[in-house]
Amino acid sequence: MNNTMKHRGYVGSIEVNHNDGVFHGKIIHINAVVSYEGTTYNQLKQSFIDAVDDYLEFCEEKGMNPEKSCSGSFNVRTGTERHKKAIMMKKYDE
Numbered sequence: 001m002n003n004t005m006k007h008r009g010y011v012g013s014i015e016v017n018h019n020d021g022v023f024h025g026k027i028i029h030i031n032a033v034v035s036y037e038g039t040t041y042n043q044l045k046q047s048f049i050d051a052v053d054d055y056l057e058f059c060e061e062k063g064m065n066p067e068k069s070c071s072g073s074f075n076v077r078t079g080t081e082r083h084k085k086a087i088m089m090k091k092y093d094e
Contacts, residue, residue, distance in 0.1 A: 003015070004028070005045060005048055007048060007049050007052045008052055008053075008056070009068065009069055010027050010030070010052045010055075010069045011027070011028050011029055011069050012025050012026065012027050012028065012036070012048040012051075012052070013025040013026055013028050014041075014044065021039065022037055022038070022039055023037060023038050023039070023040070023041060023043070023044040024036070024037040024038075024044070025037075025044065025048060027048075027051065027052065027055070027069070028069070029069040029070040029071075030067040030068075030069055030070075031067060032055065032067055034051050034052070034054075034055050035051070036048050036050070036051040
């Protein structure tokens with residue numbers, strides 16, 4: 001089961017409060033706190049989309065660069081020889 005959703009490059013969590021039956025979440029992988037809620041999944045999803053769009057609009061109005069969600073990976077350029085050595089080391093390590 002996937003407990004996240006995506007919109008415009010942002011990832012949002014999906015949680016439920018079992019006491020009152022309300023879905024809630026926040027945009028994850030950024031420092032800003034942007035939260036949303038709904039009483040159904042469809043309401044939660046629309047609330048998330050609205051929250052992302054509002055966050056981007058707010059940043060634009062304030063002249064701020066919006067934070068980008070971290071994906072957990074990044075590319076590093078090492079040069080062809082180092083890349084080749086890394087592949088060879090991985091093959092021998094297996």
